[in-house]
Amino acid sequence: METIVELKEVTKVIKGRTIIDQISFRVNKGEVFGFLGPNGAGKTTTIRMIVGLMGITSGDITIGGYSIKSQFEEAVGHIGAIVENPEMYKFLTGYQNLVHYARMSKGISKDKIAETVKLVGLSDRIHDKVKTYSLGMRQRLGLAQCLLHDPDVLILDEPTNGLDPAGIREIRDYVRLLAREKNMAVIVSSHLLSEMEMMCDRIGIIQDGRLVDVQRVNEFVHEGTEVTYELEVVPAEKALNLLAVNYPNLNANHSRNGLTIELSKEEIPNLVKLLVAEDISIFGIKEVAKTLEDRFLEVTSEKEAALRG
Numbered sequence: 001m002e003t004i005v006e007l008k009e010v011t012k013v014i015k016g017r018t019i020i021d022q023i024s025f026r027v028n029k030g031e032v033f034g035f036l037g038p039n040g041a042g043k044t045t046t047i048r049m050i051v052g053l054m055g056i057t058s059g060d061i062t063i064g065g066y067s068i069k070s071q072f073e074e075a076v077g078h079i080g081a082i083v084e085n086p087e088m089y090k091f092l093t094g095y096q097n098l099v100h101y102a103r104m105s106k107g108i109s110k111d112k113i114a115e116t117v118k119l120v121g122l123s124d125r126i127h128d129k130v131k132t133y134s135l136g137m138r139q140r141l142g143l144a145q146c147l148l149h150d151p152d153v154l155i156l157d158e159p160t161n162g163l164d165p166a167g168i169r170e171i172r173d174y175v176r177l178l179a180r181e182k183n184m185a186v187i188v189s190s191h192l193l194s195e196m197e198m199m200c201d202r203i204g205i206i207q208d209g210r211l212v213d214v215q216r217v218n219e220f221v222h223e224g225t226e227v228t229y230e231l232e233v234v235p236a237e238k239a240l241n242l243l244a245v246n247y248p249n250l251n252a253n254h255s256r257n258g259l260t261i262e263l264s265k266e267e268i269p270n271l272v273k274l275l276v277a278e279d280i281s282i283f284g285i286k287e288v289a290k291t292l293e294d295r296f297l298e299v300t301s302e303k304e305a306a307l308r309g
């Protein structure tokens with residue numbers, strides 16, 4: 001995997017307050033990296049530093065090996081970004097907007113515009129005025145605009161904000177397509193876990209200006225040996241008491257169909273023997289998939305507990 005973006009101990013201090021605290025991570029070509037955190041965590045500030053809209057107090061960011069601090073032009077030349085709302089002229093057509101933009105950035109051909117319009121699925125409506133576009137279509141036009149100069153890195157700050165489910169899905173599909181077919185590195189920020197889970201290969205969790213965790217989405221969800229199982233058992237109360245006696249540290253709770261427990265897989269046969277020996281009927285045992293949200297809450301609360309010492 002080839003690294004294209006690297007943040008090295010990036011820190012931002014504004015008016016004596018540390019907004020971003022020594023953040024380091026790498027993003028590879030062909031991957032979608034999600035930057036996830038609650039409102040005010042520091043996502044936008046970090047993205048502004050990556051795209052060169054804001055200075056870095058200490059540390060450095062390289063893009064394609066070029067430092068955003070000392071080789072600004074070369075570094076930003078690799079980037080296509082939608083950070084603030086893309087500038088669009090509403091009374092011009094989508095196509096006129098792209099032509100206007102292409103004139104400002106030299107070396108973009110008409111063929112390139114046509115290819116990009118096709119890529120973002122706007123061919124049917126590109127000659128309509130932008131004021132008639134839905135928010136999702138405007139986002140896609142914005143995407144087309146920042147793809148015109150063939151960037152290696154695409155950076156989107158909260159790209160699905162304000163979109164309806166169909167619009168969210170479209171953006172998600174284009175983001176995945178660009179990573180897969182154009183080998184682009186994509187950095188997206190969001191405070192929505194479910195969205196990150198579907199869109200990203202890896203996510204970095206940011207909290208209070210610190211990067212608290214970076215993991216692959218699959219591993220992130222499945223990390224740890226303990227799995228949550230749902231036990232459909234009758235009588236559930238008797239089973240719960242029995243488990244409390246035999247597994248003093250077990251995390252077990254009532255659920256809609258019986259009980260949920262957190263246990264490693266190896267323990268299941270003994271658990272079944274125990275329940276059967278006590279005449280408890282077992283109608284089913286199934287693994288409950290942990291969501292990214294569960295893991296996110298685990299990770300952030302672990303970090304908070306560690307910080308409190």
Ligand SMILES: Nc1ncnc2c1ncn2[C@@H]1O[C@H](COP(=O)(O)OP(=O)(O)OP(=O)(O)O)[C@@H](O)[C@H]1O
Nearest residue numbers: 014015019037038039040041042043044045046191
């Ligand atoms: N120019 C500034 N001056 C002072 N404080 C700032 C400035 N820019 C950002 N901050 C503060 O830095 C923190 C991080 O803000 P940032 O916008 O990066 O968060 P975010 O994770 O993008 O949140 P959101 O999703 O709400 O945009 C916030 O507490 C914010 O108030």
